Structures are given as structure tokens and as C-alpha cells.
Amino acid sequence: MIHNAQLIKQGAEAKVYLAPFCQRQAIIKERFTKAYRHPTLDKKLTSRRVVQARIDTPTVYMVDTENYLIYMEYIEGCSVREFLVTPEGQTETAQTKVAQEIGRALGLMHNIDVVHGDLTTSNLLMRKETDGSVVLIDFGLSYVSQLVEDKAVDLYVLERAFSSTHPNTEVMFEQILKAYGESGKASKLILKKLEDVRMRGRKRSMLG
Numbered sequence: 001m002i003h004n005a006q007l008i009k010q011g012a013e014a015k016v017y018l019a020p021f022c023q024r025q026a027i028i029k030e031r032f033t034k035a036y037r038h039p040t041l042d043k044k045l046t047s048r049r050v051v052q053a054r055i056d057t058p059t060v061y062m063v064d065t066e067n068y069l070i071y072m073e074y075i076e077g078c079s080v081r082e083f084l085v086t087p088e089g090q091t092e093t094a095q096t097k098v099a100q101e102i103g104r105a106l107g108l109m110h111n112i113d114v115v116h117g118d119l120t121t122s123n124l125l126m127r128k129e130t131d132g133s134v135v136l137i138d139f140g141l142s143y144v145s146q147l148v149e150d151k152a153v154d155l156y157v158l159e160r161a162f163s164s165t166h167p168n169t170e171v172m173f174e175q176i177l178k179a180y181g182e183s184g185k186a187s188k189l190i191l192k193k194l195e196d197v198r199m200r201g202r203k204r205s206m207l208g
């Protein structure tokens with residue numbers, strides 16, 4: 001039981017709380033499964049890379065390995081998923097701006113060989129204080145890889161999340177890929193690979 005905590009999400013693998021911590025609001029994530037994988041070598045490498053590359057992610061305040069809790073910065077704002085159902089989120093201007101932010105953030109992340117592993121519009125938050133700049137969250141399935149294929153699959157997972165959750169966002173996703181193509185080192189190669197990954201996805205769904 002966490003003191004004064006407000007449950008904001010009950011998932012299959014974790015509970016997410018909003019709670020006071022050192023005179024501010026913090027997010028506390030409680031995993032039910034075995035201890036956080038965060039302190040393993042791989043996770044340390046991932047988080048160091050992300051911080052060094054100045055990719056915007058919530059600052060981790062504390063990891064309580066005994067109780068499977070991670071304390072992190074509370075990002076005031078909303079997820080891209082929530083934003084896209086607001087009237088403003090359905091305008092072309094707003095979607096273009098957010099798409100550029102997302103594409104740039106993903107380009108930076110892949111530049112440092114971090115593959116997110118679970119890109120969805122719920123894992124992209126928009127910071128209220130900086131007028132909607134995009135913050136990446138939930139690196140629980142992330143890993144370090146230089147492979148073009150892994151990065152292309154990362155993008156494909158997000159593409160599927162867009163097409164299954166947000167109708168009429170094909171143009172927005174194209175804009176994400178355009179911004180991504182302009183910000184990554186090998187991004188043109190990765191975008192080419194994405195076409196193969198899509199084709200495989202289509203074949204698989206045709207086979208049932």
C-alpha cells in the first residue's frame with residue numbers, strides 16, 4: 001500500500017499510481033511480475049544512452065527493487081492517444097506538429113540504438129509545460145540493437161497502433177515517417193526496411 005497514492009492505471013503487468021514524493025507529484029509503477037528488469041546491465045545501458053542523447057523521458061527518482069516499485073517524474077499533460085480524440089487533436093495543424101515531434105524523438109532514439117519494443121500512442125506523452133513536446137515512456141520492453149530490422153519493426157508496431165486505434169490518421173503517420181527520415185542517421189534505410197516488414201505483415205494476415 002503506497003501512502004496517499006491515487007491509482008491511475010491498473011494493467012495486466014503493473015499498477016500505475018500518482019502520489020506525493022519529496023514535495024512533488026510522482027508516478028509510481030508497481031510490477032506484479034518478478035523484480036524490475038531495470039537494474040540489469042541491459043537496462044542500465046539503455047537508460048544511460050537515453051539520458052546522454054537528451055531524449056525526453058521521465059526522470060527516474062528511485063527504484064525500490066524489494067517492492068518492485070519505480071518512482072519517476074510525473075509528466076503533466078496527456079498521451080497522444082488522449083490528445084487525438086480532443087477537438088484540437090483532430091485538426092490538421094495540431095496533428096502535423098505532434099507528428100513532427102514524434103518522428104524526431106523516434107529518430108533520436110534509434111540513432112543511439114535503443115529500440116522501444118512497445119510503441120503505442122499511450123506510450124507517447126505530451127508535456128503541457130513545453131507546449132506539447134513529446135516524452136517517451138514505458139521502456140519495459142526496450143533493448144539495445146543496431147539492426148535496421150529491429151528499428152523498422154519498432155516503427156511498424158507504432159503504425160499498427162495508429163491504424164487500429166485512430167481512424168483517419170494515415171496522413172499523420174506519413175508525417176511522422178517524414179520527420180523520422182530527416183532526423184535519423186540510417187533512417188532512410190530503416191524506412192526502406194519498413195516496407196518489407198509491412199509486406200510480411202500483410203502476407204501473415206492473409207494466411208490467417
Ligand SMILES: Nc1ncnc2c1ncn2[C@@H]1O[C@H](COP(=O)(O)OP(=O)(O)OP(=O)(O)O)[C@@H](O)[C@H]1O
Pocket residue numbers: 008009010011012013014015016027029058072073074075076079118120122123125137138140
Ligand atoms: N511519468 C508519467 N507521467 C504521467 N503519466 C504517466 C507516466 N507514466 C505513466 N503514465 C500514465 O500511465 C499510463 C500507463 O503507463 P505505462 O504505459 O507505463 O504502464 P503499463 O501498465 O506498462 O501500460 P501498457 O499497457 O501501455 O504497457 C500511461 O499511458 C500514462 O497515461
